[in-house]
Amino acid sequence: HAGLVSHLRAAWLSGKTRPMEYRVAQLEALGRFLDEKKEDILEATASDMGKPPFEVELSEISICRSELNHTLNNLGTWMKDEHVEKTWATQLDSAFIRKDPYGVVLIIGPWNYPINLLLVPLIGAIAAGNCVVMKPSEISRNVERLVAETLPRYLDQDCFAVVTAGAEQTTSLLENKFDYIFFTGSPSVGRIIMTAAAKHLTPVTLELGGKNPCYVSDTCDVPNVARRVAWGRFFNAGQTCIAPDYVLCSAEMQEKLLPALREAITEFYGPNPQESPDFARIVGDKQFQRVQALLRNGHAAIGGQTDAETRYIAPTVLVDVQQDDPVMQEEIFGPILPILTVASVDDAIAFINARERPLALYVFSSCKKVVNQVLERTSSGGFCANDTIMHMTLTTLPFGGIGQSGLGRYHGRSSFETFSHPRSALLRGAGREALNAPRYPPYDPRRLPLLRAATETKRRTACTLL
Amino acid sequence: NPYAGLVSHLRAAWLSGKTRPMEYRVAQLEALGRFLDEKKEDILEATALDMGKPSFEAYFSEILLCKNELNDTLNNLCHWMKDEHVDKNLVMQLDSAFIRKDPYGVVLIIAPWNYPIHLFLVPLIGAIAAGNCVVVKPSEITKNTERLVAETLSCYLDNDCFAVVTAGVQETTRLLENKFDYIFFTGSPSVGRIIMTAAAKHLTPVTLELGGKNPCYVSDTCDVPNVARRVAWGRFFNAGQTCIAPDYVLCSVEMQDKLMPALREAITEFFGSNPKESPDFARIVGDKQFQRIRALLCSGRVAIGGQTDEKERYIAPTVLADVRPSDPAMQEEIFGPILPIVVVSNMDEAIDFINARPRPLAIYAFSCDSKVVNQVLERTSSGGFCGNDTLMHVTLTSLPFGGIGNSGLGKYHGKFTFDTFSHHRGCLHRTMGLEALNTPRYPPYTQQKLGLLTAAFEIKRKGMCTLL
Numbered sequence: 001h002a003g004l005v006s007h008l009r010a011a012w013l014s015g016k017t018r019p020m021e022y023r024v025a026q027l028e029a030l031g032r033f034l035d036e037k038k039e040d041i042l043e044a045t046a047s048d049m050g051k052p053p054f055e056v057e058l059s060e061i062s063i064c065r066s067e068l069n070h071t072l073n074n075l076g077t078w079m080k081d082e083h084v085e086k087t088w089a090t091q092l093d094s095a096f097i098r099k100d101p102y103g104v105v106l107i108i109g110p111w112n113y114p115i116n117l118l119l120v121p122l123i124g125a126i127a128a129g130n131c132v133v134m135k136p137s138e139i140s141r142n143v144e145r146l147v148a149e150t151l152p153r154y155l156d157q158d159c160f161a162v163v164t165a166g167a168e169q170t171t172s173l174l175e176n177k178f179d180y181i182f183f184t185g186s187p188s189v190g191r192i193i194m195t196a197a198a199k200h201l202t203p204v205t206l207e208l209g210g211k212n213p214c215y216v217s218d219t220c221d222v223p224n225v226a227r228r229v230a231w232g233r234f235f236n237a238g239q240t241c242i243a244p245d246y247v248l249c250s251a252e253m254q255e256k257l258l259p260a261l262r263e264a265i266t267e268f269y270g271p272n273p274q275e276s277p278d279f280a281r282i283v284g285d286k287q288f289q290r291v292q293a294l295l296r297n298g299h300a301a302i303g304g305q306t307d308a309e310t311r312y313i314a315p316t317v318l319v320d321v322q323q324d325d326p327v328m329q330e331e332i333f334g335p336i337l338p339i340l341t342v343a344s345v346d347d348a349i350a351f352i353n354a355r356e357r358p359l360a361l362y363v364f365s366s367c368k369k370v371v372n373q374v375l376e377r378t379s380s381g382g383f384c385a386n387d388t389i390m391h392m393t394l395t396t397l398p399f400g401g402i403g404q405s406g407l408g409r410y411h412g413r414s415s416f417e418t419f420s421h422p423r424s425a426l427l428r429g430a431g432r433e434a435l436n437a438p439r440y441p442p443y444d445p446r447r448l449p450l451l452r453a454a455t456e457t458k459r460r461t462a463c464t465l466l
Numbered sequence: 467n468p469y470a471g472l473v474s475h476l477r478a479a480w481l482s483g484k485t486r487p488m489e490y491r492v493a494q495l496e497a498l499g500r501f502l503d504e505k506k507e508d509i510l511e512a513t514a515l516d517m518g519k520p521s522f523e524a525y526f527s528e529i530l531l532c533k534n535e536l537n538d539t540l541n542n543l544c545h546w547m548k549d550e551h552v553d554k555n556l557v558m559q560l561d562s563a564f565i566r567k568d569p570y571g572v573v574l575i576i577a578p579w580n581y582p583i584h585l586f587l588v589p590l591i592g593a594i595a596a597g598n599c600v601v602v603k604p605s606e607i608t609k610n611t612e613r614l615v616a617e618t619l620s621c622y623l624d625n626d627c628f629a630v631v632t633a634g635v636q637e638t639t640r641l642l643e644n645k646f647d648y649i650f651f652t653g654s655p656s657v658g659r660i661i662m663t664a665a666a667k668h669l670t671p672v673t674l675e676l677g678g679k680n681p682c683y684v685s686d687t688c689d690v691p692n693v694a695r696r697v698a699w700g701r702f703f704n705a706g707q708t709c710i711a712p713d714y715v716l717c718s719v720e721m722q723d724k725l726m727p728a729l730r731e732a733i734t735e736f737f738g739s740n741p742k743e744s745p746d747f748a749r750i751v752g753d754k755q756f757q758r759i760r761a762l763l764c765s766g767r768v769a770i771g772g773q774t775d776e777k778e779r780y781i782a783p784t785v786l787a788d789v790r791p792s793d794p795a796m797q798e799e800i801f802g803p804i805l806p807i808v809v810v811s812n813m814d815e816a817i818d819f820i821n822a823r824p825r826p827l828a829i830y831a832f833s834c835d836s837k838v839v840n841q842v843l844e845r846t847s848s849g850g851f852c853g854n855d856t857l858m859h860v861t862l863t864s865l866p867f868g869g870i871g872n873s874g875l876g877k878y879h880g881k882f883t884f885d886t887f888s889h890h891r892g893c894l895h896r897t898m899g900l901e902a903l904n905t906p907r908y909p910p911y912t913q914q915k916l917g918l919l920t921a922a923f924e925i926k927r928k929g930m931c932t933l934l
Contacts (some may be wrong), residue, residue, distance in 0.1 A: 054911030066925040086865035198662035203875040268909040278909035382892040395894030396552035407671040424865035427853040430834045439738040441523035441746035457534040
């Protein structure tokens with residue numbers, strides 16, 4: 001891939017991606033891609049993993065359009081130099097933060113939301129003025145082909161390229177020097193990416209995963225909780241990085257939740273979800289087998305049926321699951337929801353904190369105190385109370401992990417900032433040398449108070465945390 | 467692992483939540499302020515012993531600048547800590563959506579020897595302000611300062627949550643085997659790679675403040691005596707051992723001829739006719755570094771200075787003329803009191819020269835013509851930039867300080883330090899009721915529901931805005 005990378009680097013050095021008009025044109029072209037290729041996207045995602053068109057429209061197309069429009073609406077403001085507060089010594093100077101692009105950036109997309117998770121970072125990268133190499137997932141084959149064959153036609157091919165690559169070729173791709181790498185995928189591959197990036201001191205954003213806990217307190221509206229949790233768990237057949245991975249609740253709540261979940265699942269998918277047009281499939285045989293094996297834990301209070309031929313796993317709820325069971329050792333990434341019982345919110349918090357920090361954390365409670373307790377005493381990428389998934393639909397909230405669930409954040413302005421280098425700039429006058437004289441040797445301690453006054457930040461009286 | 471016990475002790479303190487309340491953080495920060503006040507003389511003495519730092523320089527760079535950061539943080543901490551409420555879409559008008567600033571946990575700060583107090587203290591201020599527990603590893607090369615910090619800092623800070631570790635290269639490698647929640651490193655690019663590789667094992671986010679060769683372009687239209695003073699000051703402060711010092715000058719051959727006498731005059735004005743006798747000129751920190759820098763003197767020709775004294779680790783303020791890109795002085799960051807001048811024909815050639823090399827921590831451009839300054843700014847890439855002066859951009863706590871490419875990743879100073887050590891956690895509090903708002907998203911899916919959802923959620927394109 002060396003030739004491709006140097007081609008893009010030459011285009012980068014030519015400066016053609018810098019003007020706002022250029023970036024707007026490329027972003028508008030992305031918009032046309034989403035409009036004109038919509039049917040192809042629906043078809044490809046259906047072929048790859050039986051994605052219901054409704055889910056694709058919502059989670060792949062509409063979300064991208066929102067990000068696109070939000071960026072186009074605000075790009076002028078985001079690109080502006082940000083003027084900053086100055087000291088006495090620099091009052092007459094110009095001090096600002098210039099948003100520079102990084103250069104040639106690499107975006108590696110996963111297979112679960114193969115358009116969204118490639119395009120939303122791409123929007124930020126283009127908006128920030130970079131050249132981009134995109135590597136869509138080879139696992140969602142139809143989307144990979146669609147993106148590789150059609151996306152380049154919409155974009156300036158001097159500056160934007162799509163590379164199709166399996167694991168080995170991606171390793172080879174990573175040997176090249178990129179100026180930023182944006183990766184969405186598993187923590188184990190995240191480590192490999194960051195190690196490769198370290199060789200070139202390339203900054204990275206890693207959007208990874210984990211087991212997102214969902215604590216359901218005893219004071220809640222059970223039918224609402226059941227619907228919101230079921231929706232988050234079974235959307236895209238559970239293959240969502242921020243899906244609720246497992247539920248923590250009291251034994252009493254479990255008793256109430258189960259019939260409510262059963263009702264919600266039936267409401268959503270009918271008595272035989274395999275016949276519902278609204279329920280996706282597992283993306284591949286390897287993933288199917290991995291998820292299917294997790295069904296051996298506890299017992300299926302709801303669902304549990306599978307069909308290897310169509311890679312169907314029924315919307316399933318497991319009970320009597322032990323902490324050490326395999327289903328609690330890895331991110332499920334499938335339509336299985338284990339319920340574990342805990343005695344109290346303190347136990348739930350202790351359980352959560354004993355584990356890797358997840359990408360998302362969910363709490364259901366009518367009691368604000370409980371919600372705030374969990375928020376304050378845990379750590380996670382993001383947090384949502386009384387719903388699942390919905391926090392990621394706000395372009396104004398930064399989206400990213402912490403610890404094993406990732407580093408960096410994006411969406412909305414955060415995407416633009418991710419792909420921008422905030423370059424500090426101080427433009428001084430060529431004259432007024434008298435202002436500088438106190439700092440020069442020969443050093444005179446009597447000048448220190450003057451220097452201090454010219455550059456210092458004084459302590460103001462205490463302010464209170466409102 | 468020799469440090470596992472310490473790290474788990476700090477992690478237990480972290481999990482207890484004691485670093486979270488604002489009052490706690492303010493108390494620790496105020497204690498840091500007392501450290502700077504009460505230990506001022508010890509700091510001046512230690513840095514003088516370690517590398518002959520003039521006390522004026524040490525006061526300015528190690529104490530005054532740190533106090534500014536401390537005060538800026540104490541003045542603003544409550545604002546920075548507040549939840550940031552964000553704009554919501556139609557459907558979420560009744561919800562609460564905000565960014566919560568969470569600490570990372572147990573963070574590691576590794577500091578270098580050139581500004582041994584400043585470069586651990588300023589990150590430490592941000593780490594404490596953001597609510598973390600911290601392990602500080604000062605440089606083992608500045609032995610007196612290392613000892614001072616190791617012996618006295620713990621008297622000021624809560625030892626449950628903050629620790630100083632003294633370690634050489636091997637012990638630091640072992641330290642890095644532990645899992646930290648953030649690593650802040652200042653030092654060379656080669657060690658930066660090692661740090662990032664170690665961090666990758668634990669998926670630990672990092673800030674790397676590295677270095678490079680900071681170019682200093684001097685155009686033909688400039689006030690030569692002013693330029694000479696400002697460049698000489700930036701180059702020879704701390705005997706050149708400054709990550710943002712102007713590393714080399716690019717100018718026309720005519721400008722080199724004008725600059726030379728002006729630089730000679732500035733150096734004499736600063737340090738007298740025999741800089742070795744000036745109390746205002748530092749020394750090289752160690753023998754290894756001294757020998758490395760001395761070897762760079764055989765580049766171009768010595769136009770000013772060039773004298774050295776191995777016993778004192780003194781290298782005279784030196785200017786090299788007619789230096790070629792292939793010369794030793796142009797192959798590595800100089801980090802000493804030597805200023806090579808490389809001749810270029812014009813600004814375009816200077817820009818090409820800069821862009822053909824790894825991106826530096828700072829770029830300097832001197833010109834009375836603001837168009838020239840802006841051209842250089844626009845057509846190059848660097849951590850930071852200063853027009854018509856050197857170093858001064860770092861004195862503004864409101865400007866982010868950090869590198870790009872080989873000169874580093876991440877940024878700090880002022881609020882940026884607090885942000886570096888905070889995890890911005892996106893939070894949405896919805897109501898338990900109002901389920902009607904949610905029903906359109908549930909299966910069975912219909913076209914009508916989709917229409918409702920896109921109308922409610924999708925952001926529309928507004929009328930064009932212009933870049934002012």
